[in-house]
Amino acid sequence: MIQHPPSTEHSPTHLSCLPYGVGHGQEGVCLQVQMGPYRFLLDCGLNNLDPLLTPSQPPADAVFCSHAHPDHARGLMALHQAFPKLPIYASEVTGQLLPLNWPEKGPLKTEDFCQVLPWGTSVELFKNLTVQLFRAGHLPGAAAILLSYQTPQRIYKLFYTGDFSLSNLQLVEGLSVEGLRGLSPDVLIIEGTYGTTRHPHRRQQEKHLMQRINECLTRGYRVVLPVPRLGLGQEILKLLRSHHQFTGQDLDIWVDGQVANACDRYLDLLPEFPLSVQNFAKHQPLFWDERICPRLRRLTPQQRGKLGETPCIVLTDDVMALYDEGYLMLGSWVMLIPAAPNEGQTDESPEIVTFMQGHSIHSESYLLAEHSDGRNTTQLIHNLRPQHILFVHGSPINLTDLTSLEELQNRYQLHLPSAGKLVELPLGDKFIQPAAPSPSSYEGELNELETNITITLPQTILKDPHWRYFADTGLIEARWQGDELVLRGVSQRELLSQSNSNRVVNDLDCCLTCRHYRGQKCWNSQSPLYGFKVTPEGFCPVFEPVDQEEDSPINNE
Structure with a gap:
């Protein structure tokens, strides 16, 4: 009412x-x-x-x-x-x-x-x-x-x-x-x-996203980014056109759907943009450029059937349609999804979660805060x-x-x-002390057993609205932060993403599929990473694939 x-x-x-x-x-x-x-x-x-x-x-x-x-x-x-x-x-x-x-x-x-x-x-x-x-x-x-x-x-x-x-x-x-x-x-x-x-500084967020896109392309993957029609997509396109990692790279960037229409509208507003953007546009087009690499083009029905034949990046506001109609079938694809909360579809949007559960395409989330x-x-x-x-x-x-x-x-x-x-907003000189918030800390007990450790917390924590997200899967991750042990709940999306990640890196020349990768460390004496802990997705010049008769490196961890 x-x-x-x-x-x-x-x-x-x-x-x-x-x-x-x-x-x-x-x-x-x-x-x-x-x-x-x-x-x-x-x-x-x-x-x-x-x-x-x-x-x-x-x-x-x-x-x-x-x-x-x-x-x-x-x-x-x-x-x-x-x-x-x-x-x-x-x-x-x-x-x-x-x-x-x-x-x-x-x-x-x-x-x-x-x-x-x-x-x-x-x-x-x-x-x-x-x-x-x-x-x-x-x-x-x-x-x-x-x-x-x-x-x-x-x-x-x-x-x-x-x-x-x-x-x-x-x-x-x-x-x-x-x-x-x-x-x-x-x-x-x-x-x-x-x-x-x-959040990290905005430029750090941008740098991380550009590095990740470049890594995917270097490993032979095509990249698709679901974005809202207005705002985030145009930000990413400007980054791809001006970032040093992509300048001059022989690469096609395709823009699909209403995102392309928003780019057209942006071109009519150039005088309203920062001076750095206006200066950039004096030397090369902000959008729609087939002459200077990376090429930036509108995705037409005729070109959809060729998607994936060569390395490319696709920005769209309807990734489900592109996939369901078979346009993301050529080559191997990685989907980079904006982390929630954000405008448009995010890594927590029900349609994206459902889509990722029903398809084998690998997905990751990134932060580019607006x-x-x-x-x-x-x-x-x-x-x-x-x-x-x-x-x-x-x-x-x-x-x-x-x-x-x-x-x-x-x-x-x-x-x-x-x-x-209705919220009434009475004004006056006297400050009214607001009601104290609900307690955000809980006291518990810690017990060391022979094979594991248990931490017991009071049941009142269940009433905290954070609990539903923390206990989403029943799995937690623990890490030290100074002398404090921080517990974090592992979400269903993260489990799904990890599963997809293992499926992707098994097909790549990377540490996970290298014969010298054991116990999360590199044991190749010829490698500059010898003796160090390395990420499964890492790569070095002395990579040697696992022999077919050897056990998978996943089982040797």
Whole structure:
């Protein structure tokens, strides 16, 4: 049951948030906020608009779209058709990218349903109500939105980050904290996609992905990357075109489906990209180039049947169709899947998991984060210094981890909104200490037996939402971290990936299939790795294959 905001006839400073979708899992983001007499929608990523269409009047006075990803924008067209006079605002670049969400509609003009707002300029939309857009990183055109409502007593401010990244990506610069420091909004609505997780530097993530793709190609494999139509695919293409490991390499990169259409739209937006990208495009095409290696081409129906005849990389938003129709049958393939959480299909998406269980193709996951990690999220919060914080866009576990941070608990009023439940945001000088989070540490016992060791924990740990993921398969991995022993649950996806990995490396010239590989070490005195522990996928110039009559090296570990 949707709880609608109370009447604000006698409450000119009323602030509240009614979520229609908060971005848990595949759920889109759609938030109705009230500031004084005005109601606004922040994004509309709903698949089902029924909760918005129930009243006889529009659900808001205006709609603000932070960026063009489907989980924030897919419902805008249906909303516009239901209420043609309801104004929808976005940045100019987002307005250009939004039609990619409805390819079946054909060519759409931005002005048909979206009004453009400038960057960094405060615009008065209604009496005493202004809006200002800040570049949020994450995706070209993505905006953080500041709403300010002025009364005779003071100015009330609400800041919505949308999806954001403080790190510079290939095609978009990160959100600048400098321009926001000391903003002190009364309310901050912020995404918490990665919870408290910390990531390596963005350039390290990019380097690792490029190295892995290059290793697969060197070993004779073709590479297919399932990506969403907008954002991640274009980032990877820019990397492949400019990274030193691929520059000049005689290699075909094929782009399939709606990913190719998004590339076309990007080419119309070159003046909006960072100067480094604009300079790159002056010397060679950003996309669609058959002259300079690696060649980057659109995958046409005529060329699909030849996929795999030569080393290649394929980016597609519908890998199931390519495989089921037989286009990934020539040669051996490796599928590299973005690690969850991410836009589009990830290594945890049900369709990807089902696909990998039914096919022999090898798969691996990689990290190329489009959102800020926990460290950068808390950095932004401390620079903004809000009174209320609402965490959205992320799994309930990740968002709970953020609200459990003592550094946030002691300074701000924290909220975990859920769809359909009104969040009142009272303002005042007195700080209200939030309720303490559930305990995150558990005391147990350790017993040494003759053949193994047992660790006993209290049954209360079963109530912790993390337990379901930890105990997914009943298998755990233990490793030392200083003097502490860290336990980690092994997921079904990892077991499946390990099985595929063993199947792949058995067909390769690598340490696992070398006659000198025993006990996870190299015993070839002619090898520079002699006596060292090596990975099964490793390779050196003095490789010698296992004789047919010898036992498999897997059994000799």
